[in-house]
Amino acid sequence: MIEWAVILLLFLAVLVLFYKYSRIQGQVERKAREIFESWRQREREDIENWKEQELKRLSDEKAKILFETWRQDEEGNIRTDAIKRSQSVTRGRVTECLIPYFPDFPYNPKDARFLGTPVDLIIFDGLSDADEVQNVVFVEIKTGKAANLSKRERAVRECIKAGRVQYFTIHQSFDESANQLRDMGMN
Known part of the structure; x- marks a missing residue:
């Protein structure tokens, strides 16, 4: 009978230990989940910030490339226009000097x-x-x-x-x- 009482006591001790173990395990899991969620939230924020910065950098880079392309394309047009204007002004000045020698003057x-x-x-x-x-x-x-x-x-x-x-x-x-x-x- 003592044996059964010892076994019962041991069984009760195992039950108490199992109960405490499951409680501690639940607390550890909850704390781990909280730490994981906090880490995941920080990671999401970091990724969002990184995405935002990367998008800004990419848009700035694209704007610079587009501006440089426009400038190179338009530089030729601007130079051509400046040459045409200069030729027009020169032609006008020469005409002003030569007008008195035209037949209908x-x-x-x-x-x-x-x-x-x-x-x-x-x-x-x-x-x-x-x-x-x-x-x-x-x-x-x-x-x-x-x-x-x-x-x-x-x-x-x-x-x-x-x-x-x-x-x-x-x-x-x-x-x-x-x-x-x-x-x-x-x-």
């Missing part, structure tokens, strides 16, 4: 004087034939279909149309007395 080319800016030509009509000027004509030459006067050219045109034109003579003396006056600030 209404004045004697010898009477024309090229200024370039703010007006292209001043015509002293009649100067070369009889040394008698009938008219002084200001001429602005425009090439191209949509060539308009600049602000300065319009201002000159309006001034001439309003009759605000003058003529005067400046006498410059290079003798010593004039230089002395100039040095004293009296001229």
Whole structure:
């Protein structure tokens, strides 16, 4: 009978130990699950951050590549356009100088004087034939279909149309007395 009591006691001890073992095992599993979930959440956040940074880097890189491709493509167009504009300007300037020699130019080319800016030509009509000027004509030459006067050219045109034109003579003396006056600030 003692044997049965010892066996029963041992059996009860094994049951208590098994109960404690299963409780501790449940706690360990729960703690392990919590640690795993916490680790998994951090890993997900790290992966999301990495993805975000990688997407940003890739989009920046793609934008740089697209910009560089656009720049290289457009650089040729810009250079071509600049050459065309430069040729157009040069052609216009040459035309301004040569216009007096065209057959349909209404004045004697010898009477024309090229200024370039703010007006292209001043015509002293009649100067070369009889040394008698009938008219002084200001001429602005425009090439191209949509060539308009600049602000300065319009201002000159309006001034001439309003009759605000003058003529005067400046006498410059290079003798010593004039230089002395100039040095004293009296001229």
